[in-house]
Amino acid sequence: MTTVSSALKASSSLPRWFNPAAIIAAFGIALAFDTLAGANDPESGINLLAVGFGGFILYTLTTYIASRSVEGSRKATDRMVTALVTTAFLIAVIPLVSLSYTVVANGLARLDVDFFTMSMRSVVGEGGGALHAIVGTLELTGIATLISVPIGLMTAIYLVEYGRGKLARAVTFFVDVMTGIPSIVAGLFAFTLFLVVFGPAGAINGLAGAVSLAVLMTPVVVRATEEMLKIVPNELREASYALGVPKWLTIVKVVLPTALAGIATGVIIAIARVIGETAPLLLAAGFTASMNYNPLSDKMMTLPVFVYTSYANQGVDAQAYIDRAWAGALTLMLIVMVLNLGARIISRVFSPKG
Amino acid sequence: MSKRIDLESLNVYYGDFLAVEDVNMVIEPKAITAFIGPSGCGKSTLIRTLNRMHEVIPGARVEGHLRMDGEDIYAADVDPVKVRRQVGMVFQRPNPFPTMSIKENVLSGYRLNNNKMSKSDADELTERALKGANLWKEVKDRLDRPGSSLSGGQQQRLCIARAIAVEPDVILMDEPTSALDPISTAAIEDLAVELKEKFTVVIVTHNMQQASRISDMTAFFNIAGTGMPGKLIEYDKTEKIFSNPSQQQTEDYVSGRFG
Numbered sequence: 001m002t003t004v005s006s007a008l009k010a011s012s013s014l015p016r017w018f019n020p021a022a023i024i025a026a027f028g029i030a031l032a033f034d035t036l037a038g039a040n041d042p043e044s045g046i047n048l049l050a051v052g053f054g055g056f057i058l059y060t061l062t063t064y065i066a067s068r069s070v071e072g073s074r075k076a077t078d079r080m081v082t083a084l085v086t087t088a089f090l091i092a093v094i095p096l097v098s099l100s101y102t103v104v105a106n107g108l109a110r111l112d113v114d115f116f117t118m119s120m121r122s123v124v125g126e127g128g129g130a131l132h133a134i135v136g137t138l139e140l141t142g143i144a145t146l147i148s149v150p151i152g153l154m155t156a157i158y159l160v161e162y163g164r165g166k167l168a169r170a171v172t173f174f175v176d177v178m179t180g181i182p183s184i185v186a187g188l189f190a191f192t193l194f195l196v197v198f199g200p201a202g203a204i205n206g207l208a209g210a211v212s213l214a215v216l217m218t219p220v221v222v223r224a225t226e227e228m229l230k231i232v233p234n235e236l237r238e239a240s241y242a243l244g245v246p247k248w249l250t251i252v253k254v255v256l257p258t259a260l261a262g263i264a265t266g267v268i269i270a271i272a273r274v275i276g277e278t279a280p281l282l283l284a285a286g287f288t289a290s291m292n293y294n295p296l297s298d299k300m301m302t303l304p305v306f307v308y309t310s311y312a313n314q315g316v317d318a319q320a321y322i323d324r325a326w327a328g329a330l331t332l333m334l335i336v337m338v339l340n341l342g343a344r345i346i347s348r349v350f351s352p353k354g
Numbered sequence: 355m356s357k358r359i360d361l362e363s364l365n366v367y368y369g370d371f372l373a374v375e376d377v378n379m380v381i382e383p384k385a386i387t388a389f390i391g392p393s394g395c396g397k398s399t400l401i402r403t404l405n406r407m408h409e410v411i412p413g414a415r416v417e418g419h420l421r422m423d424g425e426d427i428y429a430a431d432v433d434p435v436k437v438r439r440q441v442g443m444v445f446q447r448p449n450p451f452p453t454m455s456i457k458e459n460v461l462s463g464y465r466l467n468n469n470k471m472s473k474s475d476a477d478e479l480t481e482r483a484l485k486g487a488n489l490w491k492e493v494k495d496r497l498d499r500p501g502s503s504l505s506g507g508q509q510q511r512l513c514i515a516r517a518i519a520v521e522p523d524v525i526l527m528d529e530p531t532s533a534l535d536p537i538s539t540a541a542i543e544d545l546a547v548e549l550k551e552k553f554t555v556v557i558v559t560h561n562m563q564q565a566s567r568i569s570d571m572t573a574f575f576n577i578a579g580t581g582m583p584g585k586l587i588e589y590d591k592t593e594k595i596f597s598n599p600s601q602q603q604t605e606d607y608v609s610g611r612f613g
């Protein structure tokens with residue numbers, strides 16, 4: 001005879017096949033019930049919401065009851081919570097998948113060579129491209145990054161490594177306030193700034209757009225960098241000081257390299273956050289159908305504004321405009337995806353090894 | 355070179371809190387001095403004043419005099435950074451730089467200070483420091499691996515190699531073996547004994563056997579109660595402290611009859 005005392009013995013458990021079988025049965029019954037009740041939409045086939053919800057309730061209930069009677073209440077609760085969490089996850093994923101699918105499906109129609117090689121100059125109806133908007137977006141976000149990264153980085157270094165007392169608290173407060181600035185206000189700010197400094201002729205151009213983006217981006221960079229610098233262990237700073245390394249060299253050569261991967265990821269997230277901004281660019285950079293490589297003069301098109309204007313000002317061949325809008329949205333999504341990939345590669349390469 | 359350290363009515367504060375009160379002692383060169391005492395009596399605080407690391411903490415300050423071979427390191431015109439180049443420190447938890455390889459860690463005292471050195475000098479120094487820390491044999495084939503890839507005991511010896519590579523006069527160790535197994539501990543104790551040939555060594559330890567095994571002089575610190583300052587109770591030759599101390603408190607502490 002075995003000597004395992006009854007106190008230690010695992011209670012009997014439901015067979016392996018129970019879970020998949022319960023899922024199939026629950027959703028099958030829900031589907032059959034909906035069909036019988038006539039709740040299903042005769043045109044599109046099935047009423048997904050009703051079947052999904054009914055199946056979920058059926059599955060959770062049967063599993064809980066079956067598990068409780070066979071396995072005891074701890075495992076039953078475990079199964080129920082697993083079902084709840086999985087469902088919550090699926091619900092959260094649905095919009096993401098649906099959005100990506102819609103953009104890809106609608107955007108592919110115009111994702112051709114023309115789209116990446118032509119501007120919209122003297123295009124009416126079909127054809128044309130978004131090269132001017134792609135160039136504008138890349139230039140504007142590039143300039144915004146060049147402005148906000150040094151400022152954001154140094155602000156964060158000040159706050160984490162040097163900041164004490166009133167000034168540091170004030171800076172933190174203003175960074176918080178800046179995080180909450182509505183993007184249109186940032187656009188108005190850049191527009192008025194350039195209006196006051198350069199007059200009406202120089203008020204709307206790429207640089208103004210870049211400044212408005214930098215206003216939105218800087219606090220994000222500060223926050224991200226601050227978080228990364230804070231998690232650099234103090235022991236490393238002390239190790240460096242103890243070797244007779246001055247504070248600024250410690251920051252440059254020990255603290256920043258240790259936090260580099262996180263900072264780079266933070267910067268890219270900040271870029272991704274502003275690259276889709278429309279409202280401030282509409283104001284500060286304006287919109288145009290022509291190519292303009294020079295951010296210092298004249299209006300400059302950007303992808304989000306391109307999408308907006310294509311949709312808002314449809315011409316005679318409305319479908320052509322709508323297709324271009326979708327293709328623009330898809331391009332923007334692709335750029336953000338490439339940025340995210342870049343962030344991953346950077347954090348792979350730079351993160352401390354070992 | 356090895357320096358003699360003179361502490362004269364030293365008071366150490368965190369803000370308004372007096373952590374260590376009125377310490378007078380002479381730390382001998384070419385010897386190991388052990389700091390012992392119950393938790394919170396200010397051993398770490400005091401050892402960190404010896405290389406001016408104490409003031410890195412906001413609000414922390416020191417009163418009194420601390421002379422190294424007669425030179426007051428707390429004089430107004432002394433640069434704390436230069437003091438730290440002469441006084442190396444090893445911490446309780448091994449802390450190699452995670453972004454650097456083993457070799458870069460050893461050379462970090464130079465590299466971080468932007469001191470250029472030829473490749474052959476760098477190789478030679480790496481070998482010398484790692485040999486000095488009894489680590490060379492174990493890592494000579496993987497000098498380019500990250501420092502954090504080593505075991506805890508090896509990391510601690512790497513930190514010692516890093517500290518001795520800059521050729522300081524004094525080496526401070528704050529509980530260098532408290533996170534290590536007995537074999538790594540023995541390796542570091544042997545190392546400390548070798549180091550005293552060249553350096554002034556100060557070690558904080560909670561391990562009575564360790565203090566009696568390796569140190570020449572022992573300082574016993576105690577604290578009257580929480581919130582009270584720590585005080586130097588007795589400072590003497592190690593044999594004396596462990597066999598025939600002149601203070602009852604010391605006797606109680608070293609014989610384990612304490613609190």
Ligand SMILES: Nc1ncnc2c1ncn2[C@@H]1O[C@H](COP(=O)(O)OP(=O)(O)OP(=O)(O)O)[C@@H](O)[C@H]1O
Nearest residue numbers: 368371373392393394395396397398399400411581
């Ligand atoms: N950063 C700090 N800020 C304020 N007070 C501190 C700080 N570090 C230590 N103290 C206080 O100083 C006193 C001495 O602490 P210290 O760390 O020097 O003790 P210790 O003897 O090293 O103890 P242990 O053996 O536990 O390491 C304690 O009362 C402690 O609370």
Ligand SMILES: [Mg+2]
Nearest residue numbers: 397398399528
């Ligand atoms: Mg301590």
